[in-house]
Amino acid sequence: MHPAGPAAATIATLWWVMLIGASAIFLFVMVLLVLAFRRAPAPQAPAAEQRQERIWIAALGLGFPLAVLSSLLAYGLVVGERLLPRPASDVVTVRAEGRQWAWSFSYADAPGRITGDVLHVPAGRPVDVQITSADVIHSFWVPRLAGKLDAIPGHVNVLRIEAWAPGDYAGVNAEYNGPGYRGHVFTVRAHDEAGWGRFLAGGAP
């Protein structure tokens, strides 16, 4: 997990928060289990049993997860909204079409320009990738930039990505699609402003 863009960075933070929370809960449950073996049995009476039900089931079984989950859910919802493709003035739109086992990319700013297996984007600007498929289901994923989104025949899904710095970022297909699945990869090449201008003008970037 080496995020190189805002979406991947937000998700990485989310992961660390969840990992710490999950570890704490796991340790808590394990401690409760160990203690069960190290103490004298509780008194067995109907009144005592009712009290135990209150502690174990109402408080720990219902209250505890409800509190944890609702806060996590709210956090996840906020993060998810932030990752959505929202209109902005500097958004660049590109189109990615998957097929067995290649990708082709086209560009709204350079009509007619099609590149195979290398997606050119400007660095530091949000990019909306319109994802679709020519045959079976694929999935577009650049791990260091953002999460993945499926390429489904007949549908167009839009994924917002952004690279902070110019450079090459590895991308893969992440939905199993037959014998050529492993080699179904591509590269996202993020250009600085000058390089992006040269690419749009039709020059070799």
Place this chain on the structure above:
Amino acid sequence: MNALRRHRALTRIWASEPGWRGWFTTVNHTDLGRMFMLAAVVFFLIGGILAMLIRAQLATPRSAFMGPDVYNQVFTMHGTIMMFLFAIPLFEGIAVYLLPKLLGARDLAFPRLTAYGFWCYAFGGSLLLVSLFLGVAPDGGWFMYPPLTSRASSPGINTDFWLLGITFVEISAICAAVEITVTVLRYRAPGMSLSRMPIFAWYALVTAVMILTGFPPLILGSILLELERAFDMPFFVTARGGDSLLWQHLFWLFGHPEVYIIFLPAAGVISTILPVMARTTLLGYGWVVAAAVALGVLGFGLWVHHMFATGIPHMALAFFSAASTLVAVPTAVQVFAWIGTLWKGSPTLTLPMLWILAFFATFVIGGLTGVMVAVVPFDWQVHDTHFVVAHLHYVLVGGFVFPMLAALYYWMPHVTGRKRFFRLGETAFWLIAGGFHVTFLAVHWAGLLGQRRRIHTYDEGQGWEVINLIASIGGFATAIGFALVIVDVVANAAMAVRGSRDPWRAGTLEWAMPTPPPAYNFASLPQVASRDPLHDEPELPARLARGEGYLGDPSRNRRETLVVEVASGEPAQIVVFPANTALPILMAFVTGGIFLGMLLKLYWLVPVAVLGVAALVARWAWSLGSTREEGPQDVGRGLALPLAAEAADPPGWWGTRFLLLANVTLFGSLLFGYAFLWTVAPGWPPAAYLQPGLAGPALLLAGIPLSVGGIRMTDRALRRGRGPWIGLVLGVAGAGATGLAATTLLLGTAHDAHAYDATVWVLGGYVLFHATLAGAMTLFLGARIAAGYVTGRRIGEARIVRLWHDYMAAVALLGLGAAWLPGLAM
């Protein structure tokens, strides 16, 4: 009559045939339960070998061991076998073996159906194994997404093996689910009200109802995809109005409940074993039952969480994300109820307890990573990586396999009647539990580093080499552990010393019989006054053996058990079971002809086999009942009860209702698919909609009242002792008219033109099938009345036929109406 003579008499009545014939003609639940469990273990070993092949392949980068063609078959079959041929059948086996014993009955509700289900499972599973050994196994991943699995991308026979083999196997799941539901609701010991039921029975009931409502979407999906592959009906072809997302919806409508279908029986096992190991009772029985029911309901609300990356709107995802995290609440209720039970009692570290502790350590991690992937943005990152692979193994192995190992060591003394002597089990425990965590902690890590699932190999230099090697080593340790378990079980079953009757001092009824259990379970049936009858009355087994319970007198010389009222557990009827027969295996064999005909494209074989099955069903149903009225019969303890055949709601009527529940889910999924394609698929509207015309609607409007009214006339005439014939003729005519109305759909559209036409064909075919069924059943009923099996007092069969007429009328109205609607509106 003393206990020994009673034992001999009952054994003569109940025992399976001796020798090899017994395997094929048995209808006894103890035998069939053992056969189910044995077959499931065999499939587990095959699936485990495939897992080892996967780990061997991934242990080193650029491995030349398997190419993608073989690897794709191996991982697809590993998932398929573990899910469909191991986990579900093992639950069925345990339920078949245990439920009557826990509930205080002598067999399951429909013994021949148990056997039929087993043979469907055995034959369907063998079909998949054949494909594996011939090297043409399914290779589309265990969830088989089209268009990858459509004819254009997968022209081979591989996918057909999956669709047909799995559907064949699912017949057994549906049979077992009907069986379990009726058994839990009605086949209990007198006095066992719902609130006195052993907790496992509650879990089995919830699981069975989930199977009845969870499996039909997949069965429908498999049928549609097979129809597309065989007859070019374009349900999933975008260019002709289909949509591949429809498969994903149908698959996960099944696939997510499936996870709970697997987990709930394991939770039932824990809720049963854990209190015994802590020498106390389960804390919060009512809460735990409520949690199990809540899981069963919530389990259907989160199928979309497997489709977060398919481009569904974010607010819809938020709803399913909330449902997915909410499902953690009833799970937490159970986990804390169990820990509270341990605190309440004085737990001891026996081997079953060790496995339960391994369950806690593993399942809690799996649950927590599950909450993580339920958070949408995180799922976008780890979906389809090894992180998800690790998560699902933590949940399924921790939440199912480990509790099953606890169950194995807990009930082994019951199955074999022997005490554990060889102590390999503890060594095996550390190998499996340790090896498992080494493997899958590493797999989590690989997934976070971006290793995708289902790649057949990877390059050096990505930082994955050491992780994968560690994971493989852990995997082999786990495999050695499982081998040790098998050695341990075989050695102890064959050679250990005989044990006492109730080695764990448990309170439930399965320990109130001799071990290994006799064919008839209980020499007489107990009267129950609490959840732990053996704790109330430690000498109960001896009293039952002396015939002091119900039905202790074998002199009627037939297989009898009691049926109780659903809620109160008051005894209500005597059931007479059928004896050993080869009919189930024969019928499963002929059923196989349907699937084989489709698989090998010998389409003439399909209708032949269907007719064969129909003939065998008629034979099957004919052999029940009696032409003689018996009236109330003595059941002992001063009580006389009527026979089920002379009651208005015999078990067959209950079974039919639950079968129809599965059927209506199938039909509902079909309507859902129709609406989904109409609103979501890109290639709509079709070139033309079917125009209803006049003949079709007129036939339907005539057929429904005739069918529904005719069967009611028959019912009333029978009760009043008058001639039922006019009603029967009207019923057959009504079914015929409805069938003709459905035929107009098939004549008015071309099945392969557009997804709309294809769907209308399936709707028409479905209604036509049910009309034919209702008509045939009415004719059969007429023959039964003529032969004297059905009278005003023995009315059950007429009421069953009435259910089918009503069902046919409802689906005809909805199905044909849905097909005609667009033509009327446009």
